[in-house]
C-alpha cells in the first residue's frame with residue numbers, strides 16, 4: 078500500500094504505547110487524546126526518535142523501522158515554528174531541499190515556490206525575528222513541505238497561535254497539506270482541527286486506540302467520555318433499551334436509537350449541551366416528553382457566545398445565555414434540574 082502503516086509497541090518508563098494505524102496516501106489522519114495518552118510518543122515512534130520494542134513503520138511500501146530519522150522522508154511541523162534564527166526565511170525553507178542534495182539555486186527556487194504557496198513570498202528576505210507568530214508558522218509549513226516528505230507530521234500546529242492566526246493557518250493547511258503522494262498525521266486537542274483538516278481520526282487513551290473512523294462519524298457519535306467532551310457532547314453510558322438507555326443507577330433516558338444499537342447491550346446516550354435546559358431545583362418542566370435529572374452547578378465557563386455549565390452528580394453540560402445564568406442565579410453549588418427532550422438524544426452502541 079502507498080501511504081503509512083504502523084504497528085508500534087514501545088515503552089517509556091511505566092507507560093506503554095501499543096497502536097496500529099494506517100494512513101492511505103492522499104489522506105490526513107487526526108490523532109486525538111487526553112494529556113498523557115501517548116500522542117507525542119506515537120509521533121516520536123513514527124519519526125524514529127524512539128525505537129519500538131516491537132512492530133514496524135512502513136512508508137510508501139518501504140519498511141523504515143531501522144532507517145535513520147533524516148532518511149525517512151518525514152517532515153514534522155510542531156507548535157513552535159522553530160526556524161533557524163541565523164538564516165533568512167528563504168534559506169530556512171531551502172534548508173530541506175539543500176539537505177536532500179539539491180544545489181543552492183534549485184533549492185532556493187523550490188523554497189520560493191513553497192513560500193508563495195503559503196502566501197509568504199513577500200517574507201523571503203526577512204529574518205525569523207521579524208515575523209509574527211502566524212507568519213513564522215506559515216514559513217514553517219513551507220519549510221516542511223519543501224522537503225517533499227512522504228509523511229507530514231503536524232504536532233498541535235495551531236496551539237501557539239491566537240484565534241485569528243490559527244484560523245488563517247488552519248485555512249492554509251487545508252489548502253496545502255493534502256497531496257496524492259503524501260500522507261499526514263495531525264496531533265491535535267481541537268476537534269475543529271480534526272473536522273476541518275482530517276479524513277479519519279484515531280482517539281488514543283492510555284497508549285491504546287479507543288476509537289477510530291471517519292472524523293464526522295466519530296465526533297457525531299463518540300463512544301468514550303473523552304471524545305464526547307472534546308466534541309462538546311454529553312455522553313451517558315448504560316444499557317440500550319427499547320425506548321432509549323438505562324444507566325447503571327437505574328435512570329431511564331428516553332432517546333432515539335441508532336440503527337446499530339441493540340437492546341440489552343452496552344450503549345451511550347449522546348446529546349449536545351445546547352439541547353439541555355436548566356430549571357430551578359424541584360421545578361418539573363412541562364411540555365413535550367423530557368428526561369430530567371437533579372444536579373448541582375459545578376462550573377460555569379464562557380464557551381463562545383454562551384456560558385457552558387457543568388454539573389456535579391450527573392456531569393451533564395448545558396449551554397445557557399449569560400442572561401439566563403443571571404436570571405436563574407446560577408453559581409457553583411446551586412441545585413438545579415436539567416431537562417433534555419427525548420428527540421435530542423441519540424443512543425449508540427458502546428465499544429465494550
Ligand SMILES: Nc1ncnc2c1ncn2[C@@H]1O[C@H](COP(=O)(O)OP(=O)(O)OP(=O)(O)O)[C@@H](O)[C@H]1O
Nearest residue numbers: 089090091092110111112113114115116117118119
Ligand atoms: N521520557 C519519558 N520517560 C518516561 N515516561 C515518559 C517520557 N516521556 C513521556 N512519558 C510518559 O509517557 C506517557 C505518554 O506521554 P506523551 O507525551 O506521549 O502523551 P501526549 O498524549 O502527547 O500528552 P500531551 O497531550 O500532554 O502532550 C505519559 O504518561 C508520560 O508521562
